[in-house]
Amino acid sequence: MISFEQFNAAGTATDAGLFIPVADLPGVDAAELDGTTAGSDKAVLALLNVFYNTLSPTAFDKLGISVAKPNPTGQGSDLIAQNYSMVVDYLVDHEAQAIEMIPVPTVGTQDGVGAIALADLFPTAAAVAAAGVTAAGIVIPNDELAGYGAPLAASIPADARGYLGSLYHYIVGEAVVRSAETASAITAKTRGAATGFTPPPAWTQATNPVSGIAAADLIKRSFFRTTLSITVQLLLDQETQTFDVNSVTS
Template identity: 40%
Template sequence: MALTFFESSVSAGGGNGVPAGLFLPIADLPGVVAGEFADAQSQATKESKAALAIANAIHDYLSANSADIVGMTSTRAKASVSDILDNLTFSFACQYVADLETETVGQIPLPASGANSGVGGFALDDLFANAAEVAEEDAITGEGVVIPYADLVEYGGSDPAAITGVDNRDFVAAMIRAFPAIVPVRSASVASGVTSISQAAGTTFTLPAAATAETDPTTGLTAADLPKIAALQFTTSWTVQVALDQAAQTFDVNVVTA
């Protein structure tokens, strides 16, 4: 599947084109204004705008709350290509724990005791305040984009039980990991504002001592767990090119071929 865009509200019913997924209205997408997901806009333009807006929204939240989030970090860097072109590169590191005893891989558990008890997770509506879960052929409330659940399954994401007041780190990590597969990258034959994507193989890392401290641990792991777990990190990056047109007073994604 792919990102599915809607220029306005859609009534529920067969054949309306709505996939089961997470709906993000333009109000939750930094830099996207009314009309930018209109049918008249090319799919490539809408995908490039979404890639930039979703990355900015996730990065802004993670960076603002970095001291309190367990298992996910981000960076954003800008490199000038010319007087009018900039490349914005977002890099997201998603961390997991592989449990040898249970033969499972999942999010680093949140602390359940001490001063940090319950700290470290976040809900989808913390990132996207007006997000909504939609079923297949459900109604759409206005202009926005649906991220289909079907595109996230192989990355550990699925239809979340809730998006408010719960820990949705697994879903957000799946969104990040899935982006290289659902957003086209610029080439000689493909027009896109996304100039490159990198999805590094997983690496192991050592948890800091604070993660398993006896007093006020920063995770739900203990020192006794260490011999039977492995900490894994997957890093995903993508670069979006933006163009400044001083004459037209515009600043937008630069959707062209290579």
């Protein structure tokens, strides 16, 4: 299971990181965060739904990130598979020898449009030290996300797209796929190969550009996107008319 810390009540975090309380995890009951694989899978499902529910509406302005949640597919009696995916665009700055998110515009009518705040997805999340946690929820350790390029939770900038992209990458990268030896509700995960693309003209137009990239700098920039995909199996309970993650072995 993914190595974030689960708390079904107030407790002490082993690692510093980002604390996301139950209030920001739709469908999760505090008692379910009991340190088990099922608790981890429930938290993963909640995080994936937050990403989709927040970022999928076309009215929500975002730059360089898109999400999808295809129709679920049947996998047997009262079993369905729900896939989630995110596509993240990156800029390669050859001059600085760095990779970064697509910068948001700083001029014109689009000034600042496309940035995403952490609070847009997790309104009551907060950075915590390796110390007391005052409520039920999960802590995503700084050390875990550092390997995916994320800043420290205490240093997440106002535009949190970099952290959010790293968090999704971490979920897909660290999720354990079900096997004969390992129980999990995760039945598949993939990270697609990086695919180069040419930015649309609107990104660098002279007036009201959609990005913060200057047209004159395009010769020193390259662009690629990566697709992250994960599938969760859900079990339907016909007696209670509810569903839950199906954390079992194959």
